Amino acid sequence: xxxxxxxxxxxxxxxxxxxxxxxxxxxxxxxxxxxxxxxxxxxxxxxxxxxxxxxxxxxxxxxxxxxxxxxxxxxxxxxxxxxxxxxxxxxxxxxxxxxxxxxxxxxxxxxxxxxxxxxxxxxxxxxxxxxxxxxxxxxxxxxxxxxxxxxxxxxxxxxxxxxxxxxxxxxxxxxxxxxxxxxxxxxxxxxxxxxxxxxxxxxxxxxxxxxxxxxxxxxxxxxxxxxxxxxxxxxxxxxxxxxxxxxxxxxxxxxxxxxxxxxxxxxxxxxxxxxxxxxxxxxxxxxxxxxxxxxxxxxxxxxxxxxxxxxxxxxxxxxxxxxxxxxxxxxxxxxxxxxxxxxxxxxxxxxxxxxxxxxxxxxxxxxxxxxxxxxxxxxxxxxxxxxxxxxxxxxxxxxxxxxxxxxxxxxxxxxxxxxxxxxxxxxxxxxxxxxxxxxxxxxxxxxxxxxxxxxxxxxxxxxxxxxxxxxxxxxxxxxxxxxxxxxxxxxxxxxxxxxxxxxxxxxxxxxxxxxxxxxxxxxxxxxxxxxxxxxxxxxxxxxxxxxxxxxxxxxxxxxxxxxxxxxxxxxxxxxxxxxxxxxxxxxxxxxxxxxxxxxxxxxxxxxxxxxxxxxxxxxxxx
Numbered sequence: 001x002x003x004x005x006x007x008x009x010x011x012x013x014x015x016x017x018x019x020x021x022x023x024x025x026x027x028x029x030x031x032x033x034x035x036x037x038x039x040x041x042x043x044x045x046x047x048x049x050x051x052x053x054x055x056x057x058x059x060x061x062x063x064x065x066x067x068x069x070x071x072x073x074x075x076x077x078x079x080x081x082x083x084x085x086x087x088x089x090x091x092x093x094x095x096x097x098x099x100x101x102x103x104x105x106x107x108x109x110x111x112x113x114x115x116x117x118x119x120x121x122x123x124x125x126x127x128x129x130x131x132x133x134x135x136x137x138x139x140x141x142x143x144x145x146x147x148x149x150x151x152x153x154x155x156x157x158x159x160x161x162x163x164x165x166x167x168x169x170x171x172x173x174x175x176x177x178x179x180x181x182x183x184x185x186x187x188x189x190x191x192x193x194x195x196x197x198x199x200x201x202x203x204x205x206x207x208x209x210x211x212x213x214x215x216x217x218x219x220x221x222x223x224x225x226x227x228x229x230x231x232x233x234x235x236x237x238x239x240x241x242x243x244x245x246x247x248x249x250x251x252x253x254x255x256x257x258x259x260x261x262x263x264x265x266x267x268x269x270x271x272x273x274x275x276x277x278x279x280x281x282x283x284x285x286x287x288x289x290x291x292x293x294x295x296x297x298x299x300x301x302x303x304x305x306x307x308x309x310x311x312x313x314x315x316x317x318x319x320x321x322x323x324x325x326x327x328x329x330x331x332x333x334x335x336x337x338x339x340x341x342x343x344x345x346x347x348x349x350x351x352x353x354x355x356x357x358x359x360x361x362x363x364x365x366x367x368x369x370x371x372x373x374x375x376x377x378x379x380x381x382x383x384x385x386x387x388x389x390x391x392x393x394x395x396x397x398x399x400x401x402x403x404x405x406x407x408x409x410x411x412x413x414x415x416x417x418x419x420x421x422x423x424x425x426x427x428x429x430x431x432x433x434x435x436x437x438x439x440x441x442x443x444x445x446x447x448x449x450x451x452x453x454x455x456x457x458x459x460x461x462x463x464x465x466x467x468x469x470x471x472x473x474x475x476x477x478x479x480x481x482x483x484x485x486x487x488x489x490x491x492x493x494x495x496x497x498x499x500x501x502x503x504x505x506x507x508x509x510x511x512x513x514x515x516x517x518x519x520x521x522x523x524x525x526x527x528x529x530x531x532x533x534x535x536x537x538x539x540x541x542x543x544x545x546x547x548x549x550x551x552x553x554x555x556x557x558x559x560x561x562x563x564x565x566x567x568x569x570x571x572x573x574x575x576x577x578x579x580x581x582x583x584x585x586x587x588x589x590x591x592x593x594x595x596x597x598x599x600x601x602x603x604x605x606x607x608x609x610x611x612x613x614x615x616x617x618x619x620x621x622x
Contacts, residue, residue: 018046043091089595126157165200182382198381245269268584277573280613301545306563314514326363328441424474580605
């Protein structure tokens, strides 16, 4: 009950009412209006009770010296002002503290929806095969060694090994790879991945909490738990500020035999400007970033971004667009030009559901090639397709598929395939009437701004690293394109987390930038996580500290500059507030300020801090 009352009083509507009452308390007597009860009593109750609650709670629950907080000093000043009858001063210090708390809460509240969405991806049932019969059972009842059948379009319920069947599996949830991975007997499949084509039978190897998806969920939870909220600067200095304030007030009161001077010292000593310095600067910076399509979820992330010296990038959907396009159409037959080769391959692939086939058809249509209706279409999962086009028998697939169909691949074709692999491209061989006549290569498309962004980060003395689930050759090719020299490939989510932890262990402050579900644990583990907000998964966006809503990675250098400027602004505000406090304390000891005028000077310091922070909002960082 007490906490509910406290939360109600500390909310924005009641704080606004407290502010209005404080204005009435100051203005009405100066216009000749005297009320039977000072309106400042309302402010004291509304803003003072949450302040007292916070101070007492910290005394009871905080360990060691952290029991002494800025809330304790302001509470003491509030009661001292009440004791001598200066309700305006009492209400003012409590109100400023309430404003600071609201601003800080606005910058640090973090949504928890991402973890719920990740948990919702966990399969709820599986098709078990027992005594030759199929039965649907809840996923939690699947045990190690069970035989399971997964049909096209279904989600793999547990980790397992394929016993029979061939297919292509969408593993993007685990590895971030843009292409489905061909799987056959003996290959491993992961929980949460999607079977795209052929039916497969698997033997369960890791079930329940041991499965890959559950480990992914657990890693996000653990990383979230390790994130401690940013300590307020006012509370960092409160351990010495409270005893100093009490000592100075006591000395002033005893030396002058004037209790009013002692209370004035306590009022002006209150670190309200200090309380406002961090949240106001962060609010202004967050507003500045929002104008540029960058969503910053917490002040802690903004503060840490300025200290980052290493930025780790995912590849697919981050440095690249995550969308396959035809990059090369190469003919091996002198009488077959590239346009004719593309026409034949696209006509044959028109009935295919495979992403590579769809990309070839889309490319042909983009070039306005009229496609023919194919006949005798047949797809072999994980290998390729066969079809008849204009009386020609076509095969489109990988090297293994052509060999199985009795088509030899020449040394020239094999050399071309190897060259394309080194460039990180996927290749589809095309055979016409039993002869290999060409190859169509597909590649993810590098973001145009990626290279310039990496160059700017390098100029800012920031290291860049590539962490990807793609194979090593693909990773090396794209890293070379943008100028990243440190490359780690073939990574599962736990491997990315491990690499980031290793970098941090060597003293690096790491920022992770990614877009997929598989990046969520790494985004949480890094000092700062940045997600591609427009095309990135909701889970990655929720797991991250910062989201790029326009997917414009050129904003990363801007983010670092903005963060650095914010930290400098906070330090300037703190310095200014301390100088004003020192001057106000001196004037209070000399008797030149009373609690009311001291509260006004104290308020002016807070206003200066807010104005300095506001300058961040329109500053140019490009």
